[in-house]
Amino acid sequence: QITLKESGPTLVKPTQTLTLTCTFSGFSLSTSGVGVGWIRQPPGKALEWLALIYWNDDKRYSPSLKSRLTITKDTSKNQVVLTMTNMDPVDTATYYCAHSLMGPLPFDYWGQGTLVTVSS
């Protein structure tokens, strides 16, 4: 059974760096083809893909946010970490992590999401 869960701060101040952790079970990021991605959704708005990391440490980023994002993995802890620099109130959103397979394939298992508010 695949599960994912996001954790991190619920409130960050403008200009700060956000660090979110995705802790998962039911699969390994050392298995060929496996990937974990991050997606966000501002309140009442659409989904936006942010980043994706594969089992071989190949990383992909949204072109519009690439300069602010870093995605890393800790295979031994079954975790993927996303950092986003220079946070702004427009970055207020629910942040999701999700499982994928290189095939390519879409995101088939999702975490419950975590709401991050950016405010001073």
Place this chain on the structure above:
Amino acid sequence: DIQMTQSPSTLSASVGDRVTITCRASQSISSWLAWYQQKPGKAPKLLIYKASSLESGVPSRFSGSGSGTEFTLTISSLQPDDFATYYCQQYNSYSHTFGPGTKVDIK
């Protein structure tokens, strides 16, 4: 960047109606197109992948078609549990892009 559009943005329908949502890509994405259903306060649920393949456990009233730049999601007979927002997504090994969503509400 590949851009995705959906139409309509909102759709009012009744239980039992046949519903069709259209998704267009700004360039050809072959069949690398997925559809998700999202209910308020919940994570999206994958319905369709590779344009027309039904995800395991998804009711057969959902179907997808298309290739290249134009795709459709069809619900053959709308059920009470189907009132939700639907998103299309293009995906490949390099990037993912979601559409703006289509809200299906009760007429």
